[in-house]
């Protein structure tokens with residue numbers, strides 16, 4: 001077991017320097033009697049070498065020495081050692097070095113030599129207290145530095161096992177230990193049998209089942225106490241620290257063996273707070289991931305169900321009107337081809353495709369006899385038919401997936417000159433993609449036989465489209481469409497089965 005770091009007089013090394021062996025003997029006797037560890041040295045040069053080569057916490061030296069005086073010894077030592085605490089012994093006060101020199105050389109105290117060593121002992125004792133404080137501060141500073149360096153590592157999002165492992169690896173040098181373990185609850189849904197998550201290091205490196213066998217009943221009780229009381233519990237040569245998150249929930253415990261119970265404990269508590277946060281963070285993250293996945297799956301399912309429904313509706317519309325069967329597929333196809341030709345991006349192409357497929361979905365609400373009427377429609381009948389673009393937009397508004405498609409479906413019968421429906425939009429107020437659908441829609445109508453007329457020749461269609469420029473259609477879009485028109489496949493070959501092709 002590592003020696004416990006407590007502040008006793010044995011923890012400090014003192015170097016006593018005087019060129020008179022008698023003085024060293026008498027001071028040494030007093031030091032020994034008081035339990036101090038010291039080394040005596042009669043040669044000032046040897047003393048400098050000793051400080052250079054060995055570790056001393058405190059230097060007690062005579063001022064008047066041969067061949068060099070104490071202030072010179074200090075001057076040389078201070079060139080390479082700023083930490084050592086120095087007490088200077090002076091003879092008669094007239095022979096003491098000036099106060100200025102004492103300050104300059106960073107000598108922490110001085111006293112006159114006498115047969116009574118009480119004053120010297122007091123100075124040594126207060127010197128050692130200062131040294132202890134400096135040690136504590138240094139240890140804390142180093143420990144906090146290590147914590148600061150390790151915190152980003154334990155906060156990295158990774159599997160919980162790796163985080164626990166990282167916590168142990170990072171904490172060992174901070175508290176100068178080799179044996180530790182961490183045990184946390186597993187709140188995730190897949191943990192049906194409530195098994196804890198465990199990671200051990202040093203003699204506790206084991207799997208969870210073997211680990212439980214290593215624990216005495218007293219140890220298990222102490223772990224339970226630490227968790228229930230949310231307090232540190234000392235167990236044998238270690239400490240059990242509960243891991244508490246920011247909501248004061250106990251997540252598990254950290255056990256570290258061979259602990260420095262004074263300063264080390266404070267560092268350990270700081271670190272374990274960080275560790276608890278990182279564990280809590282990791283669990284939250286995995287919970288969010290699981291929920292996200294569930295949400296995603298639900299959304300995909302919803303989308304699929306809705307697409308199935310709308311697809312069925314679309315086919316029902318096509319089935320209603322034998323003369324326009326396959327029309328939606330072709331409008332989608334032509335629109336996408338025109339979109340590609342003018343360089344639209346994948347998102348617009350997908351919107352175009354869905355808009356084409358569903359542009360007449362609103363006709364599901366139009367009476368059959370109107371759709372199939374071969375004679376000229378009465379104005380009120382025409383008004384009825386015109387409702388389909390708005391009805392279509394309403395049907396699609398049920399699901400957010402169609403949010404980009406809705407305005408296109410709504411506006412596919414708008415005209416550049418503002419005489420279209422349902423809103424009488426003009427020019428740039430008409431959604432750009434709706435202007436594309438409008439051309440594709442008209443093109444397919446002219447390419448198809450109707451009860452009252454036969455399909456038009458392609459040259460005539462071009463003329464018709466050009467005639468509509470500025471009234472019904474956008475000039476540039478018509479021009480582009482005419483460029484691709486002759487390359488379009490025969491109407492019967494166009495079927496859009498897949499609703500979700502990504503461009």
Ligand SMILES: [Fe+2]
Nearest residue numbers: 359360412413
């Ligand atoms: Fe339409």
